[in-house]
Amino acid sequence: MSEAEQTFGITLEQVSDYEFRVRFDDTAIPDLITDETSPLGRDAGPNPSRLIAAGVANCLAASLLFALRKYKNTPGAIGAKSTLTMARNEHGRLRIKHIGVDLQLADKAEVLEHLDRVLAQFEDFCIVTQSVRQGIAVDVSLRDGDGTLLTLPSQA
Structure with a gap:
């Protein structure tokens, strides 16, 4: 791995049905419960699609804050x-089609310095x-209960 690369891991453990506990390896970050929406799951936590939406929005907001502070703003x-x-693809499977993020400044x-530069680069x-x-x-x-590596169709 080069100096520019970073790697981190998570561990996922099934709690029940579609509910999973996510552990963020090598950190003090509290565990997170994820679950599918009803009727499949029990809505015990966000599902993976919601986590992607949250990740995109959070990253954009943090990047905007970083860019504003880079130019000595205190927003x-x-x-x-x-x-x-989400929409169904040609095979009838749900896929993420679009994520829209609306950011709001206070x-x-x-009153913001170099806003043109901030807007040009924060994304x-x-x-x-x-x-x-x-x-x-x-x-x-994918490994089975004995640790045997199974061949997936995508790898055949």
Whole structure:
């Protein structure tokens, strides 16, 4: 791994049905409960699609804050609202089609220094949004109860 690469892990443990406990490895971050929405799950926590919507909105808000502070601004609280749209693909499977994020500044534009520069670059600071926009390579492996690696159709 190069110096520019960073790696982190999570551990997922099934609690019941579609409810999972997410542990953030090597950190003091509290566990997170995820679950599918009803009727499939019990709504015990956010589902993965909601986590993606939250991740994109949070990253954009944090990137905006970073960019504002880079130019010596001390902005008020930043808010964000994210709307995720899902639709069925040609195989009838639900897929994320669109994520819209509305960011809200507490300050009037005219009191913010170098706002044109902030607006020109803050999205580029957002790791999550830019990664989602480009697509993310995902490799999958599956082991059975004995630890035997199973061959997935996508790898055959």
